[in-house]
Amino acid sequence: MALFNFANPWLFAFGILGNLVSFLVYLAPIPTFYRIVKKKSTEGFHSIPYVIALYSATLMIYYALNKSDATLLITINSFGIVIETIYLSIFIAYASKKLRVSTIKLVVLLNIVSYVMIVAVTYFFIEKPKRVQVLGGINLLLSFIVFVAPLSIIKKVIQTRSVEFMPFGLSFFLSLSAVMWFFYGLLSKDVYVAVPNILGFLFGIVQMVLYAVYKNCDSKPVEELKLPEIVKGTPEIHPVDIPKGEENDTKKKDESGAKEKTTVDAADQV
Structure with a gap:
């Protein structure tokens, strides 16, 4: 497998841009974890997004290793594994006992048990050409789950009429990342990379529109509008x-x- 594919300069360019933007997206939660460390508490934050992100990155690397000319997928997902592992380590260190146990169980279930099973079954029982399709299908399904996750945030923004939990910068960079990886998948004729990023881009646009609508709105949730x-x-x-x-x-x-x-x-x- 060649380290980089320079035969198609546009493919290489979108891959590099995708790496750069995704790098910024991975770094976006740093203020959240700085707050956790400072307060020595996970407060109301959840670990599920970071567990899923780690799972997605590990599966994407295994998928890329079974393809040719997929080095740029390996580089960004390798960084994703490192940064998500750091996030989860901090989360587990400061979480309550109950939340710590549930997070560890989820990590073991997804990132160890499930991952080892997928690798074992696809490596020993499925030949390489077909293996890429099976792994691509799994990654496609997981990508849809990752991109649909913001629906809960969108619902919360509409209910509370507040964009406190939906920063514009993160929505913007997620949309930009989806555009880069869509064109990378399109130019490399990889449907498993291109298709989920269409959904990611659409959700990103919806989030930015909602931000524009509710950014100056000071309304409170309905249950908080009880006047004294x-x-x-x-x-x-x-x-x-x-x-x-x-x-x-x-x-x-x-x-x-x-x-x-x-x-x-x-x-x-x-």
């Missing part, structure tokens, strides 16, 4: 939830108080 009222007789502010049985009594007291005030005002005027 000042309870009489106390300096504190509490959300008021009056039971139905007490609501009528309160209303009668207010009406009685209003009548007494009217009578006093009339007496003062006489």
